[in-house]
Amino acid sequence: MIDDDDPRDEALDLDEPGWEALALALPPSTPSAGLRGRLLASVAAPAGRFAPMIDRLAALIDAGAERAEALLEGLGDPGRWLPMLPGIGLVHIEGGPAVAGADVGFVRIEAGVRFPFHRHLGDERVLVLQGEVLDDSGERARAGDLLAMPAGSAHAFRAGDAEALIYAVVVFGVEIPGVELPT
Numbered sequence: 001m002i003d004d005d006d007p008r009d010e011a012l013d014l015d016e017p018g019w020e021a022l023a024l025a026l027p028p029s030t031p032s033a034g035l036r037g038r039l040l041a042s043v044a045a046p047a048g049r050f051a052p053m054i055d056r057l058a059a060l061i062d063a064g065a066e067r068a069e070a071l072l073e074g075l076g077d078p079g080r081w082l083p084m085l086p087g088i089g090l091v092h093i094e095g096g097p098a099v100a101g102a103d104v105g106f107v108r109i110e111a112g113v114r115f116p117f118h119r120h121l122g123d124e125r126v127l128v129l130q131g132e133v134l135d136d137s138g139e140r141a142r143a144g145d146l147l148a149m150p151a152g153s154a155h156a157f158r159a160g161d162a163e164a165l166i167y168a169v170v171v172f173g174v175e176i177p178g179v180e181l182p183t
Contacts, residue, residue, distance in 0.1 A: 050075075050129050053144065057168050060127050060146075061104050062096025072129075075106060075166065085179065087113035095170060102172045103181075109159040109166075116179060117156040122172025124149040129167055132160030 050057075050072045058068035071093060074080055081089030087110035095104035102122075109115055111131070126133075126147040133141040135157040141147050149155070151172070159165035174181075 053127065053129060056127055056144075056146070057129075060125060060168055060170055061093065062098035071106075075108075081108055084181065085116070088115065090181075099170050102170045103174070104170050106166060106168055108164055110164050111159055112161045114158040115156060116176055117154065118174055118176040119154040120149045120151055120171065120174055122151045124169065124171040124174065126170075127168045128165070131163050131165035133165060133167070134158050134160055 051069075054065050054068050054072065057063075057072065058065045061068065061071075063071075075091070080091050082091070084090050084107075089108045091106040091108075092103070093105050095102060106129075107115075109131075124147075126141075126149075128141050128143050128145045128147070130143050132143075133139075133145075133147070135141075136155055
């Protein structure tokens, strides 16, 4: 029976520190070997971690789902990332016909690192795969969010503090004062 005056019948409404305190108060438990193996495999394999976004990535870069999945698998190889600035790396890829003429690829920004002020010479579309974008305008975007910046817009942003930011990008020209982009 539910008693409207009994606080135990209320749904837990905890903020992040509240959930953290609750988690620390619980006794530790050991997952089964199978569960542990699946969890570790999903963390180690970017494609598994990013699986829910394969179709969205394929649409963004105008490629098939198999190619999008293969590209995501490659993100785990540190040798694929070209250094751009300290804490920022790029992976260039070739997009399909719908994004011909655009710079297409992935950007990885270490947690807390700022991406410098830049101007969009053409439209830009971004699919956040991991982490959080904290734009100077105050806007936030998290994994799964699709962002669009119109030609002529300008801004800077930083990666959230919790984890590296990884996103796919299709941009029809960008200018970063004082920075030469690797090709």
